[in-house]
Amino acid sequence: MAGFLAKTDPEMAELIAAEKKRRQEGLEMIPSENHTSPAVLEALASILNDKYAEGYPSKRYYGGNVVIDQVEKLVIERAKKLFGVPHANVQPYSGSPANFAVYLAVCENGDVIMGQNLSDGGHLTHGAKVNASARFFQSVPYHLREDGYLDMEEVRRLALEHKPKLIWCGATAYSREIPFEEFGKIADEVGAYLAADIAHIAGLVIGEVHKSPAPFVHIITTTTHKTLRGPRGAMIMVTEKGMKKDPELGQRIDKAVFPAGVQGGPHEHQIAAIGVALKEASEPAFTEYSKQVVKNARTLSQELMNRELKIVSGGTDNHLMVLDLTLHGKGLGIFLEEALDMAGITVNKNTVPQEFSSPFYPSGVRLGTPAITTRGMKENEMAQIGGYIAQVVNEIKAFSLPDDKEGRIAYLKDAKKRMKESAVIKKVREEVKELCGKFPIP
Numbered sequence: 001m002a003g004f005l006a007k008t009d010p011e012m013a014e015l016i017a018a019e020k021k022r023r024q025e026g027l028e029m030i031p032s033e034n035h036t037s038p039a040v041l042e043a044l045a046s047i048l049n050d051k052y053a054e055g056y057p058s059k060r061y062y063g064g065n066v067v068i069d070q071v072e073k074l075v076i077e078r079a080k081k082l083f084g085v086p087h088a089n090v091q092p093y094s095g096s097p098a099n100f101a102v103y104l105a106v107c108e109n110g111d112v113i114m115g116q117n118l119s120d121g122g123h124l125t126h127g128a129k130v131n132a133s134a135r136f137f138q139s140v141p142y143h144l145r146e147d148g149y150l151d152m153e154e155v156r157r158l159a160l161e162h163k164p165k166l167i168w169c170g171a172t173a174y175s176r177e178i179p180f181e182e183f184g185k186i187a188d189e190v191g192a193y194l195a196a197d198i199a200h201i202a203g204l205v206i207g208e209v210h211k212s213p214a215p216f217v218h219i220i221t222t223t224t225h226k227t228l229r230g231p232r233g234a235m236i237m238v239t240e241k242g243m244k245k246d247p248e249l250g251q252r253i254d255k256a257v258f259p260a261g262v263q264g265g266p267h268e269h270q271i272a273a274i275g276v277a278l279k280e281a282s283e284p285a286f287t288e289y290s291k292q293v294v295k296n297a298r299t300l301s302q303e304l305m306n307r308e309l310k311i312v313s314g315g316t317d318n319h320l321m322v323l324d325l326t327l328h329g330k331g332l333g334i335f336l337e338e339a340l341d342m343a344g345i346t347v348n349k350n351t352v353p354q355e356f357s358s359p360f361y362p363s364g365v366r367l368g369t370p371a372i373t374t375r376g377m378k379e380n381e382m383a384q385i386g387g388y389i390a391q392v393v394n395e396i397k398a399f400s401l402p403d404d405k406e407g408r409i410a411y412l413k414d415a416k417k418r419m420k421e422s423a424v425i426k427k428v429r430e431e432v433k434e435l436c437g438k439f440p441i442p
């Protein structure tokens, strides 16, 4: 197939080549990103893209789905086996529609739901104020303790007080093991459905470096493109425990995805690519990969702390960490994101617990090791990268975010100019490029 795009649309082909070069020459450290395999990308770019298949295997609203049915059934079986669950829906376009389908399946408009607070590392769809999940449901957020760990006493207290219909566990910027068992006991005590959103840690669960939620929760949602290293996409699974609570739960989830929810025709090319990722994740090499992801994250967080940098909760159990810059000032996340970008290290600015700035100008950055581990980097490289990050932090820590909004834009513009002139950042950029040259992306 290669070569068609360059002929048909050279402009687009060039942009894609430029992005490939950027990824090859830089360190991708946004913890929700990864480098997918050529096999996954081949399935994703396949002819399955062309087919409409509303409905489910053997119950479609369109003809011509003999092969598509086999594809989807194969992926469902792989998901069920790998996660140890009796029911899987592999059609959600991505994580947010998957989570919305869970609400549609188990809640009525106005029900109380609980989830981890956004600036404490929770996800938008778990009841954040700006999201539909707080518009249609009464959202009661739970928080982290001062030490950066989940406050499970608060979770229990709030659950007893508000009697939620649904509790979410799982996060988007939390570096510690999720206590699924404790959440399970609390949900049982108040009769709530418990959904684990394992989007970030799905690959770690398969690699057995994070406890599986399956014995403790009723529903599991996950995206497929983070530690799982598949195409963009998502899945919703119902556990044995979920089936016991509600034998119809599988059907209710399926109906909520289609036709009741926000989706139309399933993306069968995406589903096939999820299947390829699940096959890859069932190989022993993937277990080794997951172990290394965690080893690398632990090493990196220690390297950063050795250089007097603060990591939320003082370390990590998984693939990510949140670097808290509040010791140096307010709202420095955006400065560090920019400066690291210039140095060839991609991270994202992130809120920190008890954030006293705003989500657009937060006081931390989130970074992780899934993608750089896929390239084969190990502990030695983490030490090197920890050194680079610390050098770049030094270059930005004297900046100070102005309080007035107008002033901020001008200040940031000037700060960027100064970062561009920094000899330290330029030098780190060269060293990052050299390091990346030794570790090709797949």
Ligand code: DSN
Binding pocket: 032, 095, 123, 172
């Ligand atoms: N955007 C994803 C992340 O970066 O964690 C969550 O949806």
